[in-house]
Amino acid sequence: MVETTIAFAGSGLDRADHVRSDPEQLAGLMNWRARLLKLDGIDPVIADDGGLAWGTLADADPTAELVFLGLSEDGRGCFAEVNPGLIGSVAPPNPRLWQAMSMLPGAELATYGGARSLVDWHARHRFCAKCGSPTTLAKGGWQRNCTNEACKAEHYPRVDPVTIMLVECDGELLLGRQPRFPPKRYSALAGFVEPGESIEEAVAREVFEEAGVKARDVIYVASQPWPFPSSLMIGCCAVADDKTIVIDKTELDDARWFTRAEVEQAMSGDESGAFIAPPPFAVAHHLLKWWLQR
Amino acid sequence: MVETTIAFAGSGLDRADHVRSDPEQLAGLMNWRARLLKLDGIDPVIADDGGLAWGTLADADPTAELVFLGLSEDGRGCFAEVNPGLIGSVAPPNPRLWQAMSMLPGAELATYGGARSLVDWHARHRFCAKCGSPTTLAKGGWQRNCTNEACKAEHYPRVDPVTIMLVECDGELLLGRQPRFPPKRYSALAGFVEPGESIEEAVAREVFEEAGVKARDVIYVASQPWPFPSSLMIGCCAVADDKTIVIDKTELDDARWFTRAEVEQAMSGDESGAFIAPPPFAVAHHLLKWWLQR
Numbered sequence: 001m002v003e004t005t006i007a008f009a010g011s012g013l014d015r016a017d018h019v020r021s022d023p024e025q026l027a028g029l030m031n032w033r034a035r036l037l038k039l040d041g042i043d044p045v046i047a048d049d050g051g052l053a054w055g056t057l058a059d060a061d062p063t064a065e066l067v068f069l070g071l072s073e074d075g076r077g078c079f080a081e082v083n084p085g086l087i088g089s090v091a092p093p094n095p096r097l098w099q100a101m102s103m104l105p106g107a108e109l110a111t112y113g114g115a116r117s118l119v120d121w122h123a124r125h126r127f128c129a130k131c132g133s134p135t136t137l138a139k140g141g142w143q144r145n146c147t148n149e150a151c152k153a154e155h156y157p158r159v160d161p162v163t164i165m166l167v168e169c170d171g172e173l174l175l176g177r178q179p180r181f182p183p184k185r186y187s188a189l190a191g192f193v194e195p196g197e198s199i200e201e202a203v204a205r206e207v208f209e210e211a212g213v214k215a216r217d218v219i220y221v222a223s224q225p226w227p228f229p230s231s232l233m234i235g236c237c238a239v240a241d242d243k244t245i246v247i248d249k250t251e252l253d254d255a256r257w258f259t260r261a262e263v264e265q266a267m268s269g270d271e272s273g274a275f276i277a278p279p280p281f282a283v284a285h286h287l288l289k290w291w292l293q294r
Numbered sequence: 295m296v297e298t299t300i301a302f303a304g305s306g307l308d309r310a311d312h313v314r315s316d317p318e319q320l321a322g323l324m325n326w327r328a329r330l331l332k333l334d335g336i337d338p339v340i341a342d343d344g345g346l347a348w349g350t351l352a353d354a355d356p357t358a359e360l361v362f363l364g365l366s367e368d369g370r371g372c373f374a375e376v377n378p379g380l381i382g383s384v385a386p387p388n389p390r391l392w393q394a395m396s397m398l399p400g401a402e403l404a405t406y407g408g409a410r411s412l413v414d415w416h417a418r419h420r421f422c423a424k425c426g427s428p429t430t431l432a433k434g435g436w437q438r439n440c441t442n443e444a445c446k447a448e449h450y451p452r453v454d455p456v457t458i459m460l461v462e463c464d465g466e467l468l469l470g471r472q473p474r475f476p477p478k479r480y481s482a483l484a485g486f487v488e489p490g491e492s493i494e495e496a497v498a499r500e501v502f503e504e505a506g507v508k509a510r511d512v513i514y515v516a517s518q519p520w521p522f523p524s525s526l527m528i529g530c531c532a533v534a535d536d537k538t539i540v541i542d543k544t545e546l547d548d549a550r551w552f553t554r555a556e557v558e559q560a561m562s563g564d565e566s567g568a569f570i571a572p573p574p575f576a577v578a579h580h581l582l583k584w585w586l587q588r
Binding site for chain 2: 008009018109117130131132153156157158161194197200201205222223225227230236246250
């Protein structure tokens with residue numbers, strides 16, 4: 001288990017699943033005490049105390065759908081709005097977002113991340129994938145229902161499992177860089193789990209696809225919700241017997257083996273070494289920390 | 295790591311990701327040597343040798359979409375068809391399906407499971423969730439594209455991460471039964487991972503929601519693709535300090551603590567004891583086996 005806190009996990013809200021399917025309880029929570037998460041588009045608004053800014057339901061666009069995030073510690077309903085302006089046009093993460101998020105305490109970052117994934121999902125799922133009819137929000141935003149009486153399909157917020165993995169051979173670690181990375185940044189390889197494969201199979205497939213390296217003996221290390229838009233990062237470590245790398249240039253700019261000393265230098269924050277480590281937000285950062293500590 | 299084979303994992307097909315995005319290679323594979331997975335609706339057809347029955351592309355409905363499953367060991371393209379008869383009406387698993395699947399060797403069961411998830415996804419995702427326009431198959435069936443020029447959203451096969459967990463307290467195990475289970479069957483509690491939570495948080499939340507038990511120290515044990523329709527089962531084990539159970543009757547018929555002797559008896563196949571164990575297909579079976587062995 002990783003000792004340090006994983007970013008985007010550890011929200012203080014109680015998801016209160018039983019409330020979602022009880023329209024009466026849900027309506028009862030939508031009172032003057034309820035809190036509305038303030039959003040700038042889909043980005044967080046930072047309050048004067050450095051935490052998330054909250055308003056009341058009176059601040060919501062009257063036409064906006066409201067999603068129930070959960071109960072605060074003092075029992076108040078917490079909500080976020082699917083602002084009509086977001087529909088079909090959620091902006092991707094930008095440097096200002098990363099800066100705002102870096103100011104938030106861990107539990108608040110987790111609350112924001114969960115809200116972001118959920119609001120984003122509603123903004124991009126207005127129609128029924130089965131029949132093409134419009135859908136409406138249900139169960140406090142944890143479901144959308146098709147409005148076509150002949151279809152009535154139910155749709156649920158999506159969570160996409162992604163494997164992200166260290167690969168070790170002779171005490172060295174395989175890391176790669178994607179074309180969009182800043183200069184010198186290397187991180188763990190990663191890829192979506194596909195239908196019909198286990199986590200262990202997905203790890204081995206991705207490492208072979210991206211770097212031509214055969215990985216075995218996959219172990220699980222840590223997981224992280226990653227709200228861009230809704231991944232579940234599943235952090236693993238595997239072993240390889242052969243260091244020969246064949247890079248898939250459509251996926252990676254480069255992939256290399258790094259020594260323990262090089263990983264230590266990068267993780268100490270020293271950017272003058274062989275590479276620059278992934279930021280503390282990323283589960284890859286925690287995987288590297290775990291690897292150095294074990 | 296679990297010693298025994300996990301059902302639905304271990305397909306012998308090479309997913310050959312690079313082929314999917316190369317229309318020329320893909321077209322080249324759709325030749326007379328290509329294999330078409332025979333399906334009865336969405337259920338498998340068993341060949342005389344006890345494996346999956348395969349035909350050629352000439353057997354496909356000329357109007358059907360074809361999905362590329364991967365390459366066989368002898369380099370032939372393997373495909374499955376999204377039969378127009380399936381669209382919008384995939385039948386749920388039935389006793390005949392379980393019987394057919396129990397006849398298949400492990401690798402073939404995995405190939406079938408992956409194909410089933412993929413074909414099912416295509417049958418239920420004919421329209422763009424973002425704008426409601428029709429979508430078309432792309433990348434050998436590993437993507438669907440919106441046909442609306444103003445939208446052009448890309449959609450990917452869905453994989454839903456589900457946590458499934460043993461909970462231990464004083465050497466006893468917490469197991470539950472869902473209303474749809476056969477008499478005396480008890481199994482591991484389980485639930486979908488939601489946006490904004492880690493695997494460990496999802497485990498603790500589900501155990502508390504369903505049984506009112508507080509779980510800590512979650513460890514990962516094993517994973518399994520579960521094609522009904524497209525779950526990724528993430529098998530875990532956690533620890534509890536208090537055996538008091540408060541059952542959520544909307545989710546569970548019952549939940550109980552079982553002794554090691556009771557688990558041993560059930561896992562030996564003896565149905566006269568305290569409960570009947572989950573079948574070998576289920577990852578819960580492997581979790582129980584792992585727990586007895588460790």
